[in-house]
Amino acid sequence: MEINEFVQNFSAQFEETDASVFKADTIFREVDEWSSLTALSIIAMVDEEYSAKLTGEDIRNSNSIEDIYQIVLSKLA
Amino acid sequence: MNNPFSLLGKIILVTGASSGIGKKTAIECSKSGAQLIITGRNAERLSQTFEELEGQSHRQIVADVSVDAGLNELVSSLPKLDGIVHVAGISKPKPFAFLNRKELDEIMNTNFYGPTLLTNILIRKKLLNKNASIVFISSISGVSCSFLGGASYSASKGAINGIIKGMALELAAKQIRVNSILPGMIDTGIFDGSAISEKDLIEDRKRYPLGRYGKPEDVAYAVIYLLSDASSWITGSNLLIDGGFTLI
Numbered sequence: 001m002e003i004n005e006f007v008q009n010f011s012a013q014f015e016e017t018d019a020s021v022f023k024a025d026t027i028f029r030e031v032d033e034w035s036s037l038t039a040l041s042i043i044a045m046v047d048e049e050y051s052a053k054l055t056g057e058d059i060r061n062s063n064s065i066e067d068i069y070q071i072v073l074s075k076l077a
Numbered sequence: 078m079n080n081p082f083s084l085l086g087k088i089i090l091v092t093g094a095s096s097g098i099g100k101k102t103a104i105e106c107s108k109s110g111a112q113l114i115i116t117g118r119n120a121e122r123l124s125q126t127f128e129e130l131e132g133q134s135h136r137q138i139v140a141d142v143s144v145d146a147g148l149n150e151l152v153s154s155l156p157k158l159d160g161i162v163h164v165a166g167i168s169k170p171k172p173f174a175f176l177n178r179k180e181l182d183e184i185m186n187t188n189f190y191g192p193t194l195l196t197n198i199l200i201r202k203k204l205l206n207k208n209a210s211i212v213f214i215s216s217i218s219g220v221s222c223s224f225l226g227g228a229s230y231s232a233s234k235g236a237i238n239g240i241i242k243g244m245a246l247e248l249a250a251k252q253i254r255v256n257s258i259l260p261g262m263i264d265t266g267i268f269d270g271s272a273i274s275e276k277d278l279i280e281d282r283k284r285y286p287l288g289r290y291g292k293p294e295d296v297a298y299a300v301i302y303l304l305s306d307a308s309s310w311i312t313g314s315n316l317l318i319d320g321g322f323t324l325i
Contacts, residue, residue, distance in 0.1 A: 036277065037172060040226040043272040044175035056274030 001050060001076065006069045009049055013041040024066040046072055081307040085110030088158050089304060092142055092192065093165030095122035097265030098214055100129075101293030102162055102300050107131040109301050114158075116140045116151055117165070142191040152198050159206050160304040161199070163192035163213045166233075170226030170272045181229055188233035193240055200248070207252045211244070212303045213237050214296065215257040220315060221323045226272060238315065245313030254312040256303050261319030263291040286321030 003024050011022040017033045028034055043054045046068075052075040054068070062068045089106050093099035095117030103115045107130040115130075117123040120139045127137040138154060141147035142165055166188045171180060192213060199205050218224060219231030220238045237257060245255040262285075268278065282290055299316055302308055317323065 037225050040170060040272050041172050041175070044171045047171075048175060054272070055270050056272050056277060057270075060274045060276055 001069075001073065003066065003069055006072070007065055009045055010042065010065050010068070013038055013045055022065065024069070025064050027063050028065055028068075029063070042068070050076065052076055082302060082305045083110050084160075084301060084304055086112075087160055087304065088112045088114065088156060089160040089162065090114045090116065090155065090158050091162045091164060092116050092195070093163075093214075094126050094137075095119045096126075097164075097267065098260070098263055098293045098296050099162070099164035100126045102164060102297040104129050104131070105294060105297040105301060106162075106304070107135065109305075111160075111304070114138065114155065116142065142195050143187040145194075148191070148195055148198060152195070152202065152204070155199070155204055157204050157206050158199065158209060160210045161196065161205075161212070162300055162304070163195070163211075165191060166214065168227070168230045168267050168271075170224075170268070171229065172226055173228040176229055181232070184229045184233050185236070188230070189236045189240075192237070196244070200253075205251070205253055208306075208309075209253045210304045210308070211248075211253065211255045212300050213241055213255075213257040214300075215241075215259050215315065217259045217261050217317070217319050217323055220259055221317075241315075242313050249312060254303075254308070256308075256311060256314045256316065258296055258299050258303070258316045258318055260291055260296050261285065261322040263293060263296060265293060284322065284325070285319075286324060289320065291318060291320060 007022050007024055011019040014033050017031055039059045046052050046054050050072055052072050058071050084106055089111045091099055091103045094103045094115035103113050103126055107113050113130055113135040115126055116138045118141045123137050138151055140151040215237045216234040218227050219234035223231040241255045241257050248255055295318055299318055
Protein backbone atom coordinates (compact mmCIF):
# COMPACT_ATOMS: atom_id res chain seq x y z
CA MET A 1 0.00 0.00 0.00
CA GLU A 2 1.25 3.45 -0.80
CA ILE A 3 -0.06 6.85 0.22
CA ASN A 4 -0.91 8.31 -3.20
CA GLU A 5 -2.98 5.29 -4.12
CA PHE A 6 -4.70 5.47 -0.71
CA VAL A 7 -5.55 9.17 -1.22
CA GLN A 8 -6.97 8.29 -4.64
CA ASN A 9 -9.17 5.52 -3.20
CA PHE A 10 -10.20 7.93 -0.44
CA SER A 11 -11.22 10.63 -2.92
CA ALA A 12 -13.23 8.10 -4.94
CA GLN A 13 -15.77 7.98 -2.10
CA PHE A 14 -16.81 11.56 -2.86
CA GLU A 15 -19.31 12.42 -5.59
CA GLU A 16 -19.08 16.21 -5.90
CA THR A 17 -15.61 17.11 -4.68
CA ASP A 18 -12.86 17.14 -7.31
CA ALA A 19 -10.14 14.54 -6.76
CA SER A 20 -7.47 17.28 -6.94
CA VAL A 21 -8.73 18.62 -3.58
CA PHE A 22 -7.43 15.56 -1.76
CA LYS A 23 -3.84 15.37 -0.51
CA ALA A 24 -2.25 13.29 2.24
CA ASP A 25 -2.54 16.21 4.68
CA THR A 26 -6.14 17.14 3.78
CA ILE A 27 -8.33 17.57 6.86
CA PHE A 28 -11.13 15.41 5.48
CA ARG A 29 -13.78 16.57 7.94
CA GLU A 30 -13.49 20.10 6.53
CA VAL A 31 -14.45 18.96 3.03
CA ASP A 32 -18.05 20.22 2.53
CA GLU A 33 -19.28 16.91 1.23
CA TRP A 34 -18.02 14.90 4.22
CA SER A 35 -20.84 13.08 6.04
CA SER A 36 -21.41 10.05 8.22
CA LEU A 37 -22.19 8.08 5.05
CA THR A 38 -18.77 9.05 3.64
CA ALA A 39 -17.20 7.76 6.86
CA LEU A 40 -18.98 4.41 6.42
CA SER A 41 -17.84 4.33 2.79
CA ILE A 42 -14.19 4.92 3.75
CA ILE A 43 -14.39 2.05 6.25
CA ALA A 44 -15.97 -0.22 3.61
CA MET A 45 -13.40 0.83 0.98
CA VAL A 46 -10.51 0.00 3.35
CA ASP A 47 -12.07 -3.39 4.03
CA GLU A 48 -12.55 -4.10 0.32
CA GLU A 49 -9.21 -2.77 -0.97
CA TYR A 50 -6.86 -3.56 1.92
CA SER A 51 -8.71 -6.23 3.94
CA ALA A 52 -8.30 -4.10 7.06
CA LYS A 53 -11.07 -3.39 9.57
CA LEU A 54 -11.34 0.26 10.54
CA THR A 55 -13.81 1.25 13.24
CA GLY A 56 -15.92 4.38 13.55
CA GLU A 57 -13.59 5.39 16.40
CA ASP A 58 -10.55 5.16 14.10
CA ILE A 59 -12.15 7.72 11.79
CA ARG A 60 -13.16 9.95 14.70
CA ASN A 61 -9.62 9.92 16.06
CA SER A 62 -8.13 10.97 12.71
CA ASN A 63 -7.80 14.44 11.22
CA SER A 64 -5.91 14.03 7.95
CA ILE A 65 -6.14 11.35 5.31
CA GLU A 66 -2.62 10.33 6.27
CA ASP A 67 -3.76 9.72 9.86
CA ILE A 68 -6.19 7.11 8.54
CA TYR A 69 -3.51 5.73 6.22
CA GLN A 70 -1.21 5.21 9.22
CA ILE A 71 -3.96 3.39 11.14
CA VAL A 72 -4.53 1.10 8.15
CA LEU A 73 -0.77 0.47 7.93
CA SER A 74 -0.64 -0.43 11.62
CA LYS A 75 -3.52 -2.90 11.14
CA LEU A 76 -1.75 -4.54 8.21
CA ALA A 77 1.49 -4.96 10.18
CA MET B 78 -53.83 -17.17 42.06
CA ASN B 79 -54.14 -17.61 38.32
CA ASN B 80 -51.70 -15.37 36.45
CA PRO B 81 -52.28 -15.29 32.69
CA PHE B 82 -48.79 -13.83 32.15
CA SER B 83 -47.04 -16.74 33.86
CA LEU B 84 -44.78 -19.11 31.90
CA LEU B 85 -45.00 -21.82 34.55
CA GLY B 86 -44.70 -25.29 33.02
CA LYS B 87 -43.69 -24.01 29.59
CA ILE B 88 -40.53 -25.23 27.87
CA ILE B 89 -38.99 -22.33 25.96
CA LEU B 90 -36.03 -22.30 23.54
CA VAL B 91 -34.11 -19.00 23.35
CA THR B 92 -31.46 -18.52 20.64
CA GLY B 93 -28.74 -15.89 20.88
CA ALA B 94 -28.87 -16.28 24.66
CA SER B 95 -25.20 -15.59 25.29
CA SER B 96 -25.60 -11.80 25.28
CA GLY B 97 -27.85 -8.76 25.00
CA ILE B 98 -31.57 -9.23 24.40
CA GLY B 99 -31.31 -13.05 24.34
CA LYS B 100 -29.56 -13.21 27.69
CA LYS B 101 -32.03 -10.92 29.44
CA THR B 102 -34.99 -12.66 27.79
CA ALA B 103 -33.83 -16.05 29.05
CA ILE B 104 -33.32 -14.76 32.58
CA GLU B 105 -36.69 -12.99 32.73
CA CYS B 106 -38.49 -16.03 31.27
CA SER B 107 -36.94 -18.19 34.00
CA LYS B 108 -38.23 -15.73 36.61
CA SER B 109 -41.70 -16.14 35.10
CA GLY B 110 -41.53 -19.89 35.68
CA ALA B 111 -40.42 -21.20 32.30
CA GLN B 112 -38.08 -24.13 31.84
CA LEU B 113 -35.38 -22.78 29.51
CA ILE B 114 -33.25 -24.30 26.80
CA ILE B 115 -30.73 -21.64 25.89
CA THR B 116 -28.45 -21.70 22.89
CA GLY B 117 -25.68 -19.50 21.54
CA ARG B 118 -22.31 -19.72 19.79
CA ASN B 119 -20.05 -18.68 22.66
CA ALA B 120 -19.83 -21.45 25.29
CA GLU B 121 -18.31 -19.28 27.98
CA ARG B 122 -20.84 -16.47 27.73
CA LEU B 123 -23.70 -18.93 27.32
CA SER B 124 -22.81 -20.58 30.60
CA GLN B 125 -22.73 -17.14 32.26
CA THR B 126 -26.35 -16.69 31.19
CA PHE B 127 -27.09 -20.20 32.40
CA GLU B 128 -25.73 -19.39 35.86
CA GLU B 129 -28.14 -16.46 36.11
CA LEU B 130 -31.28 -18.46 35.32
CA GLU B 131 -33.69 -18.84 38.19
CA GLY B 132 -35.05 -22.26 39.11
CA GLN B 133 -34.02 -25.78 38.11
CA SER B 134 -33.94 -28.13 35.12
CA HIS B 135 -32.81 -25.61 32.50
CA ARG B 136 -30.45 -26.70 29.72
CA GLN B 137 -27.75 -24.98 27.66
CA ILE B 138 -26.67 -26.13 24.21
CA VAL B 139 -23.81 -24.48 22.30
CA ALA B 140 -24.84 -24.23 18.65
CA ASP B 141 -24.48 -22.02 15.60
CA VAL B 142 -27.95 -21.84 14.06
CA SER B 143 -26.66 -19.96 11.01
CA VAL B 144 -25.33 -23.24 9.54
CA ASP B 145 -27.23 -26.47 8.78
CA ALA B 146 -24.93 -28.67 10.88
CA GLY B 147 -25.52 -26.47 13.92
CA LEU B 148 -29.27 -26.48 13.34
CA ASN B 149 -29.52 -30.26 13.02
CA GLU B 150 -27.37 -30.89 16.04
CA LEU B 151 -29.45 -28.52 18.14
CA VAL B 152 -32.77 -29.99 17.03
CA SER B 153 -31.64 -33.58 17.67
CA SER B 154 -31.32 -32.85 21.36
CA LEU B 155 -34.55 -30.89 21.88
CA PRO B 156 -37.71 -32.04 23.65
CA LYS B 157 -41.19 -30.83 22.64
CA LEU B 158 -41.39 -27.07 23.06
CA ASP B 159 -44.06 -24.59 24.13
CA GLY B 160 -42.23 -21.61 22.73
CA ILE B 161 -39.26 -20.36 20.72
CA VAL B 162 -37.65 -16.95 20.94
CA HIS B 163 -35.41 -16.19 17.95
CA VAL B 164 -32.94 -13.60 19.16
CA ALA B 165 -29.68 -14.61 17.43
CA GLY B 166 -28.76 -11.82 15.05
CA ILE B 167 -25.89 -9.76 13.70
CA SER B 168 -25.42 -6.32 12.18
CA LYS B 169 -22.47 -5.26 10.03
CA PRO B 170 -23.05 -1.67 8.95
CA LYS B 171 -21.85 -1.13 5.38
CA PRO B 172 -23.09 1.22 2.64
CA PHE B 173 -25.31 -0.42 0.02
CA ALA B 174 -22.73 0.21 -2.72
CA PHE B 175 -20.22 -2.02 -0.90
CA LEU B 176 -22.52 -5.00 -0.36
CA ASN B 177 -21.83 -8.22 -2.22
CA ARG B 178 -23.16 -11.77 -2.21
CA LYS B 179 -20.83 -12.87 0.59
CA GLU B 180 -21.93 -10.00 2.86
CA LEU B 181 -25.59 -10.63 2.13
CA ASP B 182 -25.25 -14.38 2.65
CA GLU B 183 -23.61 -13.86 6.02
CA ILE B 184 -26.32 -11.61 7.38
CA MET B 185 -29.20 -13.57 5.82
CA ASN B 186 -27.83 -16.86 7.17
CA THR B 187 -27.81 -15.59 10.74
CA ASN B 188 -30.79 -13.24 10.77
CA PHE B 189 -33.19 -14.94 8.37
CA TYR B 190 -32.31 -18.49 7.22
CA GLY B 191 -31.22 -19.62 10.69
CA PRO B 192 -34.40 -18.79 12.60
CA THR B 193 -36.66 -19.66 9.67
CA LEU B 194 -35.13 -23.10 9.06
CA LEU B 195 -34.91 -23.87 12.77
CA THR B 196 -38.65 -23.30 13.04
CA ASN B 197 -39.25 -25.28 9.87
CA ILE B 198 -37.37 -28.33 11.20
CA LEU B 199 -39.15 -28.14 14.57
CA ILE B 200 -42.52 -28.13 12.79
CA ARG B 201 -41.53 -31.06 10.54
CA LYS B 202 -40.40 -33.07 13.53
CA LYS B 203 -43.57 -32.14 15.41
CA LEU B 204 -41.51 -30.72 18.25
CA LEU B 205 -43.90 -27.84 18.94
CA ASN B 206 -46.81 -28.41 21.29
CA LYS B 207 -50.32 -27.23 20.52
CA ASN B 208 -50.69 -23.62 21.76
CA ALA B 209 -46.96 -23.02 21.27
CA SER B 210 -45.84 -19.44 20.64
CA ILE B 211 -42.99 -18.41 18.35
CA VAL B 212 -41.45 -14.96 18.79
CA PHE B 213 -38.99 -13.42 16.33
CA ILE B 214 -36.94 -10.44 17.41
CA SER B 215 -37.12 -8.36 14.24
CA SER B 216 -36.45 -4.61 14.16
CA ILE B 217 -37.94 -1.26 13.24
CA SER B 218 -35.20 -1.33 10.55
CA GLY B 219 -36.54 -3.03 7.47
CA VAL B 220 -40.16 -2.63 8.51
CA SER B 221 -40.58 1.07 9.37
CA CYS B 222 -37.22 2.64 8.60
CA SER B 223 -33.51 1.93 8.13
CA PHE B 224 -30.17 3.54 9.00
CA LEU B 225 -27.01 4.51 7.15
CA GLY B 226 -25.09 1.32 6.42
CA GLY B 227 -28.10 -0.76 7.45
CA ALA B 228 -29.44 -1.95 4.10
CA SER B 229 -28.46 -5.60 4.55
CA TYR B 230 -29.63 -5.74 8.16
CA SER B 231 -32.93 -4.14 7.14
CA ALA B 232 -33.35 -6.67 4.32
CA SER B 233 -32.93 -9.57 6.75
CA LYS B 234 -35.46 -8.12 9.19
CA GLY B 235 -37.88 -7.26 6.39
CA ALA B 236 -37.69 -10.88 5.29
CA ILE B 237 -38.58 -11.98 8.82
CA ASN B 238 -41.54 -9.62 8.75
CA GLY B 239 -42.78 -11.29 5.58
CA ILE B 240 -42.32 -14.89 6.56
CA ILE B 241 -44.04 -14.59 9.93
CA LYS B 242 -47.24 -13.56 8.16
CA GLY B 243 -47.29 -16.73 6.09
CA MET B 244 -46.18 -18.89 9.01
CA ALA B 245 -48.81 -17.42 11.31
CA LEU B 246 -51.53 -18.10 8.76
CA GLU B 247 -50.57 -21.73 8.19
CA LEU B 248 -49.65 -22.63 11.76
CA ALA B 249 -52.93 -21.26 13.12
CA ALA B 250 -54.42 -24.63 12.17
CA LYS B 251 -52.15 -26.18 14.82
CA GLN B 252 -53.01 -23.40 17.31
CA ILE B 253 -49.39 -22.27 17.08
CA ARG B 254 -48.93 -18.51 17.17
CA VAL B 255 -46.16 -16.54 15.42
CA ASN B 256 -45.36 -12.92 16.23
CA SER B 257 -42.47 -10.51 15.98
CA ILE B 258 -41.18 -7.67 18.08
CA LEU B 259 -39.83 -4.54 16.40
CA PRO B 260 -37.37 -2.95 18.77
CA GLY B 261 -35.69 0.38 18.20
CA MET B 262 -32.07 0.67 19.32
CA ILE B 263 -31.42 -1.42 22.43
CA ASP B 264 -28.30 -0.97 24.56
CA THR B 265 -26.52 -4.27 23.87
CA GLY B 266 -23.16 -3.36 22.37
CA ILE B 267 -24.23 -4.68 18.93
CA PHE B 268 -22.22 -1.85 17.31
CA ASP B 269 -19.12 -2.11 19.54
CA GLY B 270 -15.97 -1.85 17.42
CA SER B 271 -18.01 -1.36 14.25
CA ALA B 272 -18.14 1.40 11.66
CA ILE B 273 -20.54 3.30 13.93
CA SER B 274 -18.71 5.25 16.65
CA GLU B 275 -19.74 5.85 20.26
CA LYS B 276 -20.20 9.57 19.42
CA ASP B 277 -22.65 8.64 16.63
CA LEU B 278 -24.62 6.57 19.14
CA ILE B 279 -24.71 9.42 21.69
CA GLU B 280 -26.17 11.70 19.00
CA ASP B 281 -28.62 9.02 17.83
CA ARG B 282 -29.89 8.49 21.37
CA LYS B 283 -31.20 12.07 21.41
CA ARG B 284 -33.61 11.23 18.57
CA TYR B 285 -35.75 9.01 20.81
CA PRO B 286 -38.84 10.83 22.18
CA LEU B 287 -38.73 8.84 25.42
CA GLY B 288 -35.18 10.14 25.91
CA ARG B 289 -33.15 6.93 25.97
CA TYR B 290 -32.28 3.77 24.08
CA GLY B 291 -34.18 0.65 25.03
CA LYS B 292 -32.95 -1.78 27.64
CA PRO B 293 -32.89 -5.55 27.03
CA GLU B 294 -35.65 -5.97 29.62
CA ASP B 295 -37.95 -3.65 27.62
CA VAL B 296 -37.93 -6.37 24.97
CA ALA B 297 -37.83 -9.32 27.38
CA TYR B 298 -41.10 -8.32 29.09
CA ALA B 299 -42.85 -8.14 25.72
CA VAL B 300 -41.49 -11.56 24.81
CA ILE B 301 -42.95 -12.97 28.03
CA TYR B 302 -46.34 -11.52 27.10
CA LEU B 303 -46.22 -13.06 23.61
CA LEU B 304 -45.16 -16.45 25.01
CA SER B 305 -47.82 -16.45 27.70
CA ASP B 306 -51.47 -17.48 27.50
CA ALA B 307 -52.37 -13.79 27.96
CA SER B 308 -51.71 -13.33 24.23
CA SER B 309 -53.66 -16.43 23.10
CA TRP B 310 -55.53 -14.54 20.36
CA ILE B 311 -52.54 -12.67 18.96
CA THR B 312 -50.82 -14.05 15.90
CA GLY B 313 -49.03 -12.50 12.91
CA SER B 314 -48.51 -9.23 14.75
CA ASN B 315 -45.50 -6.92 15.00
CA LEU B 316 -45.16 -5.38 18.44
CA LEU B 317 -43.44 -1.99 18.19
CA ILE B 318 -41.07 -1.19 21.08
CA ASP B 319 -39.09 1.87 20.08
CA GLY B 320 -39.43 4.65 22.66
CA GLY B 321 -41.43 6.62 20.08
CA PHE B 322 -38.61 6.70 17.51
CA THR B 323 -40.80 6.01 14.47
CA LEU B 324 -43.36 8.66 15.46
CA ILE B 325 -41.09 11.39 14.13
